[in-house]
Amino acid sequence: MSESGLRADAERNRQLILAAARELFASEGVGVSMRQIALRAGVGEPTLRRRFASKGALLAETFQDRATAYADLAEQALDDPDPWHGFVTFVEQVAGMQLADRGFTEVLTMSFPESIRFAKERRRAYTAFQQVIARAQEAGRLREDFVPEDLIMLLLAHAGVVAGGGGQAGRFSARLIAYLVHAVKATAEAEPLPPAPSAAETYGELRRLSRSAGSAKDRPS
Template structure:
């Protein structure tokens, strides 16, 4: 029994370090986005960078651990919106919810553009979110409430536009955000005042988001 105590102690220390790293990364990503270095995160967590790297070999591993709950909430928001009796209210509530998530976390939009091949759970939540969003859009169109030329990529367009509020709004971002979202929702309502230009493909949209965040490779950065 005595021989097992050091192992238990080491495991407890390792778990405490892991939680400190995740907590520090969550704060930093929310405030500054995902561009911060692993060294800076280690310093804020008060652990050595080698300790951080043992737990999370790449930034993608750390980001996946930090944002798994947020990805689940993102998918859940769309699922909840599908239960609303009024299809338009469900759609608008979802857009407002996503804007609120983005407003409170600068790293949120960036995570939605990344791929996490080693994080099965996070990728599963993102796929679930995309499927729910597609159903939400189809439902609102079938009700005659959402303009017919709206596409799932337009949700990303909302996130891109709203990212400017999050990044540059400062103390009044909370006031600017609902006004921008209200303008956009009015533009999305059927039938629309004029035809829209052709929507970009999902691949084009994804690449534009990566360029916006200064990364042409996705989440595989260190």
């Protein structure tokens, strides 16, 4: 077979693997093994590992488009003429993305430093969301002690609802997000919050979750 033929076969296998990974991660979460993904794709596990050397690399590539959409939503929220509406809409939209894709629910609270593209989109989202927070606080609508790391906490809480809500996950999701939005709204009666983890501490936990997904959960089935 010619070199171009080999390249075509390799790209076809790559697309089969990514399609299988998207389907399994969305329905079952990131705990599915590389072997399961290879079986669904119809390729051997060695072929899969030639294309993606680690589970983390496969996760980052599979969810690259979601990471881009996440960052786009943050920038759209920043463009909203109503700072509070922009903040609330962003939180609701990201919760909707979690609800629609179980894998994204987990990946959103992970970090993949080996993927430059994924990390770039995460930084773009973080930068925009910092400004979304500042605008809502300057408008007097968001409590002053809300910090970007609180979004991770909210998404972790929402992930639990998505994972455990079963057929009622959508209704639980809507109610939880409404509660959380109400809780962060600026009011004269708001009690001070306990201190949040620092950005470095939060990032460390995201790294830990990523290592867990890429190793402990990737045992042969």
